[in-house]
Amino acid sequence: MAFDINMIREVYARYPKRIEAARKIIGKPLTLTEKILYAHLTEGDATQACERGKSYVEFQPDRVAMQDATAQMALLQFMQAGKNQVAVPSTVHCDHLIQAEVGAATDLAKANDKNKEVYDFLSSVSDKYGIGFWKPGAGIIHQVVLENYAFPGGMMIGTDSHTPNAGGLGMVAIGVGGADACDVMAGLPWELKFPKLIGVKLTGKMSGWTAAKDVILKVAGILTVKGGTGAIVEYFGEGARSLSATGKGTICNMGAEIGATTSIFGYDEKSAAYLRVTDRADIAELADGIAAHLTGDDAVYTNPENYFDQVIEINLSELEPHVNGPFTPDLAWPISKFAAAVRENGWPAKLEVGLIGSCTNSSYEDISRAASLAQQAVDKKLVAKSEYTITPGSEQVRFTVDRDGFLDTFGKMGGVVLANACGPCIGQWARHGADKQEKNSIITSFNRNFAKRADGNPNTHAFVASPEIVTALAIAGDLTFNPLTDLLTNAEGQQVKLEEPTGLELPPLGFAVKDAGFQAPAEDGSQVSISVSPTSDRLQLLESFKAWEGTDLTGLKLLIKAKGKCTTDHISMAGPWLRYRGHLDNISNNMLIGAVNEFNDKTNSVKNQLSGSYGEVPATQRDYKAKGIGSIVVGDENYGEGSSREHAAMEPRFLGVRAILVKSFARIHETNLKKQGMLGLTFNNPADYDLIQEDDTIDILDLTSFAAGKQLRVVFNHADGSSDAIFVNHTYNEGQIEWFKAGSALNLIKTEL
Ligand code: MIC
Ligand code: SF4
Numbered sequence: 001m002a003f004d005i006n007m008i009r010e011v012y013a014r015y016p017k018r019i020e021a022a023r024k025i026i027g028k029p030l031t032l033t034e035k036i037l038y039a040h041l042t043e044g045d046a047t048q049a050c051e052r053g054k055s056y057v058e059f060q061p062d063r064v065a066m067q068d069a070t071a072q073m074a075l076l077q078f079m080q081a082g083k084n085q086v087a088v089p090s091t092v093h094c095d096h097l098i099q100a101e102v103g104a105a106t107d108l109a110k111a112n113d114k115n116k117e118v119y120d121f122l123s124s125v126s127d128k129y130g131i132g133f134w135k136p137g138a139g140i141i142h143q144v145v146l147e148n149y150a151f152p153g154g155m156m157i158g159t160d161s162h163t164p165n166a167g168g169l170g171m172v173a174i175g176v177g178g179a180d181a182c183d184v185m186a187g188l189p190w191e192l193k194f195p196k197l198i199g200v201k202l203t204g205k206m207s208g209w210t211a212a213k214d215v216i217l218k219v220a221g222i223l224t225v226k227g228g229t230g231a232i233v234e235y236f237g238e239g240a241r242s243l244s245a246t247g248k249g250t251i252c253n254m255g256a257e258i259g260a261t262t263s264i265f266g267y268d269e270k271s272a273a274y275l276r277v278t279d280r281a282d283i284a285e286l287a288d289g290i291a292a293h294l295t296g297d298d299a300v301y302t303n304p305e306n307y308f309d310q311v312i313e314i315n316l317s318e319l320e321p322h323v324n325g326p327f328t329p330d331l332a333w334p335i336s337k338f339a340a341a342v343r344e345n346g347w348p349a350k351l352e353v354g355l356i357g358s359c360t361n362s363s364y365e366d367i368s369r370a371a372s373l374a375q376q377a378v379d380k381k382l383v384a385k386s387e388y389t390i391t392p393g394s395e396q397v398r399f400t401v402d403r404d405g406f407l408d409t410f411g412k413m414g415g416v417v418l419a420n421a422c423g424p425c426i427g428q429w430a431r432h433g434a435d436k437q438e439k440n441s442i443i444t445s446f447n448r449n450f451a452k453r454a455d456g457n458p459n460t461h462a463f464v465a466s467p468e469i470v471t472a473l474a475i476a477g478d479l480t481f482n483p484l485t486d487l488l489t490n491a492e493g494q495q496v497k498l499e500e501p502t503g504l505e506l507p508p509l510g511f512a513v514k515d516a517g518f519q520a521p522a523e524d525g526s527q528v529s530i531s532v533s534p535t536s537d538r539l540q541l542l543e544s545f546k547a548w549e550g551t552d553l554t555g556l557k558l559l560i561k562a563k564g565k566c567t568t569d570h571i572s573m574a575g576p577w578l579r580y581r582g583h584l585d586n587i588s589n590n591m592l593i594g595a596v597n598e599f600n601d602k603t604n605s606v607k608n609q610l611s612g613s614y615g616e617v618p619a620t621q622r623d624y625k626a627k628g629i630g631s632i633v634v635g636d637e638n639y640g641e642g643s644s645r646e647h648a649a650m651e652p653r654f655l656g657v658r659a660i661l662v663k664s665f666a667r668i669h670e671t672n673l674k675k676q677g678m679l680g681l682t683f684n685n686p687a688d689y690d691l692i693q694e695d696d697t698i699d700i701l702d703l704t705s706f707a708a709g710k711q712l713r714v715v716f717n718h719a720d721g722s723s724d725a726i727f728v729n730h731t732y733n734e735g736q737i738e739w740f741k742a743g744s745a746l747n748l749i750k751t752e753l
Pocket of ligand 2 (some may be wrong): 358
């Protein structure tokens with residue numbers, strides 16, 4: 001599992017020369033983000049000025065990471081690319097498919113049994129193509145990457161939207177769809193529109209109840225789920241340097257929730273300490289050698305307004321703990337205002353379950369601080385009123401916090417340790433009674449809280465907070481409890497107060513682990529064979545999508561006009577559907593079943609224009625497909641926010657939807673649509689959304705002269721014989737238009753190779 005120190009040496013050797021060139025091109029002091037990006041541009045692009053928010057440029061990432069739920073599709077595509085080995089160091093992590101039910105050991109054993117076919121597939125593909133394989137139970141992708149592979153100044157792409165976690169260690173780490181990963185593993189450059197830059201200046205120092213999580217909860221409140229779109233968020237200032245490396249990771253991780261391309265902190269003492277304690281002193285030494293390149297220039301941080309597109313300042317000394325939610329991660333409440341919000345909005349005040357951990361918040365620091373509260377509960381004879389679960393991010397963290405007694409402490413408070421896996425965070429939670437759909441509240445230290453996400457119940461109000469606040473509220477069993485000011489009544493009827501949490505950033509005895517769960521690939525994988533059964537309901541080899549027919553698209557039906565929030569969880573739900581992530585036909589049966597139909601306010605109920613009756617979205621679309629009729633999907637703002645899952649783009653493509661027309665897109669989803677040869681279009685005038693009627697037949701015109709920067713025309717032919725013609729925008733560059741014409745990016749690669 002050893003990282004490749006020579007690769008890091010090579011990357012660092014490039015830095016001085018590249019930074020000097022970038023200085024000449026840009027002509028002013030550099031942010032950290034620019035340094036890393038310029039150091040990773042392909043040779044050709046590194047000689048040109050990159051215009052933020054405009055230029056498409058090509059990068060050469062150092063690594064690729066994939067998690068099991070997205071790796072299946074990524075690798076099914078890679079298998080078609082005709083390569084013997086991956087071109088850059090890559091890893092697969094088995095974390096998403098493990099369902100949480102009773103506790104770690106039982107749940108893991110069950111997952112190994114239930115998902116055997118998929119694990120065997122991922123393991124043999126990894127073996128064959130030179131990919132490191134992290135077995136089920138080894139941990140959650142982002143935590144394992146932080147502990148083993150992330151390095152300051154590096155660049156990584158990962159098939160998961162929370163890949164930016166590695167930004168805590170100074171790496172530009174970006175979430176992508178599987179098709180992007182496939183390109184990079186095949187040795188092709190990776191393309192991205194050069195991002196805008198948001199600077200977040202952190203002053204002061206945190207204390208008491210405040211945790212790193214509160215920084216991102218606050219930032220999410222300021223920027224909202226759309227505010228980071230197309231931007232990289234760079235954190236700096238004395239406050240930044242005071243945060244632990246893992247705390248920084250938490251902030252970068254949840255930066256996915258504001259739509260940011262990624263987030264990053266500079267290399268500092270805390271990064272070096274974390275590298276050393278995770279057995280990578282040699283990287284720290286190399287990084288020390290080029291330390292000036294691994295942070296932004298002084299001039300930038302002194303006058304950030306001159307160098308960033310937007311600057312936010314947060315004083316950590318004044319930052320209150322926050323609770324965000326429900327149903328969206330950007331509804332931010334300082335704890336002092338939260339109780340009133342709960343009452344005013346009629347959210348269930350009784351807290352059913354508190355869940356800590358996940359890829360975002362399961363560092364030694366998080367666990368030790370939460371455990372200090374659990375210990376107080378025991379000492380003060382408080383009986384926790386809510387259920388309480390702990391999800392360690394990796395086996396290494398789990399083993400270490402177990403050794404140091406923290407898991408025992410949680411046990412005394414009634415806590416249940418779940419497997420080192422995503423579990424409840426991604427709907428892999430066999431929550432007792434969730435099917436009754438009762439209105440209830442839970443609070444987690446995860447990062448996402450869209451409707452139905454954790455337990456499939458649309459009436460579960462999920463809130464997000466630091467592990468410390470989650471623990472305190474779970475002890476109280478009450479969302480209106482403010483641990484900073486309120487008292488609790490203990491088992492003996494006394495009024496007691498929880499003291500501020502205490503903990504340690506890093507384990508004093510170092511990390512330890514017995515079996516980290518890593519499997520190295522074969523030296524020579526040419527003999528490894530991969531079998532996918534044609535009758536499997538979980539895996540299906542891919543067939544190429546058809547090339548564009550060369551004409552305008554006319555006579556399309558409106559499949560659904562989705563109203564309001566339409567995240568990837570609405571488009572391709574996770575939870576039980578994770579089962580089909582390797583089987584495009586089967587998973588397509590969940591297409592858009594969570595999206596709300598503008599015309600009847602219902603989910604999974606749309607009018608079939610051929611029969612006139614209402615039916616489920618996938619079934620209606622299959623009917624159009626069977627009759628050779630294309631369709632379009634219309635959506636609102638930030639369509640496709642959330643996950644990197646390319647299934648949300650592949651399913652409509654597979655079922656014959658021809659275009660997705662929305663007010664705006666989330667970055668990863670828009671790219672995923674393009675890669676799969678789908679038309680992703682945006683309204684020139686957002687109010688045109690209102691013109692679309694339920695019985696519309698739609699034409700997409702000007703495709704024969706489809707060109708970068710040139711609008712297309714769309715005509716809505718209404719049932720009464722009238723019509724509306726509008727202009728729509730797109731962001732395809734010339735290369736991406738070729739993907740559309742070829743039917744998908746992969747089709748194009750196959751012809752080129
Ligand atoms: C998520 O947090 O939504 C996921 C599950 O990790 C996804 C990936 C997936 O859908 O497999 C993500 O964030 O990209
Ligand atoms: Fe897993 Fe949740 Fe992290 Fe996504 S956000 S990787 S589902 S723990």
